[in-house]
Amino acid sequence: MPLLETYLQHEHRDVRLVLMRGFAVALVAHENAASAYKSAFTALLERFNDPKPTLRIEMIQLAATILRSEATQKQINRPIPGHVHLFEEITPYLKLSLIDPQVHVRRAAVSTYGELANELPSIFPSEQLQKSLGMRVGDKNLKVRQVAVEQLCSIYCKHLYAWIPDTVMQCLNGEGGVSLLESQFEKMLPSLSEAVTTERRRPNSTTTPQSQGIVRSLRKSVPPLFDFETADVSSERTYASALAELCGHLSPAGFALLLTFARKKPQLRLTILRLFQMRAEVRSKDPRSAEGQEVINNIHRLLKFLQGITHAERGEWDALFRAKDDKISKAFMSCCAEGVLRYATEREVFLTTLKGRLEGPVLKFVQDFLSRQMMLALDVEHVEELLSRLETTIQRVSVSAVRGSVGNDLERTVSGLLRALLLCGCTAPPFLHVCATPLVTLLKKLCTTSDWNVPLSWVFLLLQFISAWLSHESGAGERHGDKTSAFPQGKSLLETLNALCICIPEVLFRGAAPLLTGKVCKQAARGLSLLSMAGGQNWGSTLEELVTVLRRHLKSAASEAVTPKAVGWLNALTALAKNPRSAKLLQEESLAADISNLLLVAIRDDTDTEDAIRVKVKSTGPLPLSLSSAVVDAAAKCITAIALSHSPNHGMEPVDRALCILMGAYKAIGERDAYTTGACRRRLSINQQLLKLVVRPSLDIGKELAVAVILSAESETSVRRVVQQKITHHILTSQCDMRYVALLVLTALAEETKSDYQRLRGQLRRVGDHLRAKQVSSGVTLSSYIAYQRVWHLLFEELFHYGTQCAAFVMELLSRSKQADDALDRGSNVTRVICDLGIRVMQECMGQRQIAVDALKRYPGTVLLPSFFVQNASEAEVVGRVYLDPGVHIAAHVPFRAPAHATAASGSREGVCDSELNVDDEEECQAEGTHLSGWRGSDSRGLSMTP
Structure with missing residues (x-):
């Protein structure tokens, strides 16, 4: 072995491979070989870092063989003094293989590591497994994530590590996580066909399976006389008890996700049932008639919906729907019928019926994915x-x-x-x-x-x-x-x-x-x-009595110290506001005044010591919720729910009143230290409800502008990220206009790092794709010098992402905006300065694409501006004048630092940060505690950078 050691580093791949396999055989055959030849053993371990990925994969497999052999020998022989512990030597290298740069190596390492952890739990304890294999659920590659989830599900089914269910749920954060979870979830449960007992929990048990069956049958026929008999029966691990244990190991957030998947299954079965019912209907109708065409269109719509919700990408649904064998459609209709109480039995019969009647890929899709998406294997x-x-x-x-x-x-x-x-x-x-x-x-x-x-x-x-x-x-x-x-x-x-x-x-x-x-x-x-x-009516009177009692409690709570019961009362009113019968009882102004008083009392309450803790710089974790913050959150939600419960006949007046209350509460929060946990948590609660209130356009544009300023001025990362996610959620799920998309764009004003900006850009790109899919054009405008330029760059990069067809429209929009006056301040030129800055940034962005601005043709249509803009007397003079100071530096790319050549003027400081530092990178400035891009000030023309 010493003579052959040098060949482990031979230049030829095949030579290294032969030596690796030979050394592994020697270590497996002789128990003390690693101790006798430590140098050769160390040289073999270095092959984990071989330049060839295939050899690294081979080394992972050889290491698994060595560890299995070592585990077997330890069970037979006693430990030898001076013996090299192969587990301690090899396991660190296996952990490093889990983060190998090559996808194939990581995939092989995850598979091998999971198999070893399943076979040798004493070598891979639960805590170590969570920090190694559990992290691979978040791998950037889908195939690696899939293998990690499969291995974790297998380990949980055998060893019941409590952290695994929540870790498996994290696969939803990546691409393909929904189909992965739906296909692998049941692997955490024991098979229905096998009798799983708790033998591993009772290692001294000598009861045979036959005797256990006899005992169970006797216990069913003879009632238990002692407590230990009942306890022993309930300790047996069956499919139902394993499901309960799995649900108990999930965190509240993980279980909420699981319920979301569970609620999807009845809707999916109902859709499939309706599809095959229409398949039978279309045969009896004339396809050229109006009624026949309507059925055909509904079939196409359902097929498209099912293809998307079940992640079918190869025409599986077309094959299932067009199958000539009627037993296939009857099998679907049988298992999807209402009132089924034995889904495990129905699924088994369903799959048995389809075998031999479908082609291989389609049958595999139904067996591995669709059948598990349709139902869980549950019987009554x-x-x-x-x-x-x-x-x-x-x-x-x-x-x-x-x-x-x-x-x-x-x-x-x-x-x-x-x-x-x-x-x-x-x-x-x-x-x-x-x-x-x-x-x-x-x-x-x-x-x-x-x-x-x-x-x-x-x-x-x-x-x-x-x-x-x-x-x-x-x-x-x-x-x-x-x-x-x-x-x-x-x-x-x-x-x-x-x-x-x-x-x-x-x-x-x-x-x-x-x-x-x-x-x-x-x-x-x-x-x-x-x-x-x-x-x-008899039971409906209970709602009136309940509302009266809750109002009396809230009125007394406003004059006393906040209690957890106040959170419960407010949440009860929020739920009642969504009931048409009880909502009318909550629309009195006196109730809104009582809730508003309680809201202000909770905002000014400083009895909770955790509210005074300062938030860490750039912290992105969830903010703790104190009692006062919980009351603020519940009161804000209650005010919003009551305002939105009014019928359309009331117009937007209830929403405007709620906006006034919440903005007054936001102003009261400003009296606290802005960077404490309590202030951040209260601002987050108010901001979320403001976003919900402005989904529908308000009659008073001034209030919407105030909301926009509040959102754009949020400097705390932990609050701003949640606000951005909330805006994105409303855009993707509600009927929001471009005015609401502008709120998301405006949050770029407060971004201070490139990583946060790129994260926001990814969200806006998702929104842009969503709007393009619905054929909605985007045209949102706003800007500034350093921070405001990021808004322009973000907008233009998205507008020109797929082409520059909209450039003429944007030019005409900016020109028309310059001609008009601001309705709130007719004598101000702030809007014209913003438009000039937007034109300059647009020219820079188009210059990067080598498109001349002179080549743009004039927009043939007419751009209509909202009522916020009013006509100006001298439009021609306004259009020909440039209001932007020529000394303002326009960056060709997204600006994240002050220009190096900028100098401060004696009267005003345009485009220069307060510190006047000449730094090359924003990160160096942040390390010294200075935030260049977060500069707030006002220029000589009165362009205010603060709310």
């Missing part, structure tokens, strides 16, 4: 087992937690069972009716229990389930013409929900977090609204 027996386990566990809690709190393990177990039942109800609405009666009974029992402290999170999960059940049953009652028969326990449930809305009983809400209190009251109010609408 699984739901009944979850209910039985829930009842047994609650009985154990009642016995063990008398006059005390519930243990963490029992609390997590019950939460997992409730989450699993909610998941079953969302993925299959017929399960809602199966679980409704026992869960409503459980809610009443928990709300009347005083012997032990009931976790409020259980009540919240029960309310989520009951709201989903009430929504589904009310819809079914409307379809069948009967609204009251679906709620046999309606009266008693109404009283329970009414009490929860006003935070009664006191014991249940004692010591609860403000955020959780608000969620419980909001869910209770939603359920109460659904129940009251179904119960007619």
Whole structure:
């Protein structure tokens, strides 16, 4: 081996490969070979850094073989003194292979690392695995992410590491994450065909599978006499219990994402059912008739929708729809029919029917993706087992937690069972009716229990389930013409929900977090609204009584110290504002005044010490939510919901009043230190509701301009990023005009780093693609010297991204804007300065594309300006004059530093930062605590850079 060691670095690839394999065989064959030849062993480990990617992959596979052999030998032999621990030597190199520059090497490393972690859990502990393999879920390559998710799902199914479900959910942040999660989620659960027990948790157990089956059958026939018999039955790990355990390991945010996927499945099944029903209808109609053409158009629309929602890219849906075998369409209609209670059985029959009737790629698509997107492998027996386990566990809690709190393990177990039942109800609405009666009974029992402290999170999960059940049953009652028969326990449930809305009983809400209190009251109010609408006038009077009580509580809360109950009351009113019957009771100005007073009290409250903590510079993490900040957030949402609940007959006056209240609250926040956690969290809450109020154009443009200034002046990164995401969400999901897109562009004013600017540019490009898809033209304008020029560059780079056809229109728009006066200040030339600066930046951007401005033809149409611009007396003189100072430096690219040759004038400082530093890079300036691009000031012409 010493003689052959030098050949591990031979110039020929094949020689190195042969030596690598030979040395690996020697290490596997002889236990002390690595100790005897440490130099040769070190030279072999250096092959992890071989210049050839194929040899690095081969070295990863050889290392896995060595580690498996070492694990086997350790189980047989005792450790030898002076023995080289191969695990400690090889594992660091495997970790480094996970971040190899080559995609194929990373993919092989992730696969091998996951297999070893699954086989040798003692070598790869949970914490180490989370920091290595868990990070690959965020890899930039889709195939690497896919292998990482597959390996993590396999590891979780066998070893149940609690952090894996949330880590797997992070795959949604990357491209293709939705289809990846839908196809791999069930791999975290045991197979339905195998009997999975807890043998690994009881290593001393000697019970055979046959005897276990006999014991289970006896326990079904003979009632348990002792407590340990019932506990042993519930400790067996089945498919249903594994689903509950998985739901319990998810964080609240991760479980909310899982519910989103679950709610998608009934809609998908309904769409598929309608598609194949229309397939049968179109055969009986004349395709040339108007009715036949309408059916054909609907079929094309559904096919396009299904192709997008199921991520089918190779014409799979066309093949399924055009299949000549009618058994294929009947199989789809059977498994997608309403009222199915055995989806696992239906899916098995469905796949069996399709085998041999579809081509290979189409069948693979249905087996691996579509069948799992349509349904979870759940039967009604699984739901009944979850209910039985829930009842047994609650009985154990009642016995063990008398006059005390519930243990963490029992609390997590019950939460997992409730989450699993909610998941079953969302993925299959017929399960809602199966679980409704026992869960409503459980809610009443928990709300009347005083012997032990009931976790409020259980009540919240029960309310989520009951709201989903009430929504589904009310819809079914409307379809069948009967609204009251679906709620046999309606009266008693109404009283329970009414009490929860006003935070009664006191014991249940004692010591609860403000955020959780608000969620419980909001869910209770939603359920109460659904129940009251179904119960007619008798139950509807309960809403009036509830609103009266809530108003009395809020009026008294404004004169006292803020409490978590105030968050709950405000959230209950927010939910009631979305009910047409109760919304009318909330539209009095006196209620708005009471909420406004409570909002100002919470803004000025400084009793929470965590509100005084200063936010770290450039921090992007979530801001903590104190009690006062929670009250501010809830009050702002309540004011917005009430304002938007008015009918269109009231016009925009309620929205204008809400804008005045929230902008007054924003001004009150300015009295605090702007960079503390409390101020940032309060500004974030106000900004989000301002964005919601200005989605529809207001009659008073002055208020919208004030909102634009507020958003553009936000200098804290953690607040500004959330605001940008909120604006983007409204643009992509609501009918927003270009006025709203301007709000997103304006946030570029406060960006101070190139990375943040590029992030914003990516969001705006996404918005631009969305608007282009809907054939909406973009033409938003605003600018400045250093910070304002970034807005112009951002706009023009997006406008000219796919061509310069709109350049003539933009030129005409700027020219027309120069001719008009500002309605708010007719004597000001600020708008003309902005237009001149925009023309100069546009010329620079077009110069980069080697397009002469003289070659632009005049725009043939007419550009109409909004009422914000009014006619000027001397239009010809205004157009021919340049208002921009010739000393202003215009950057050819996105400006992020002051020009090196700029000098400060004696009277004014145009285009120069206050510090007058000549630096080459903005990052150096930030390191010294100076922010050049964040300069605020005003020039000699009165162009204000501050709100």
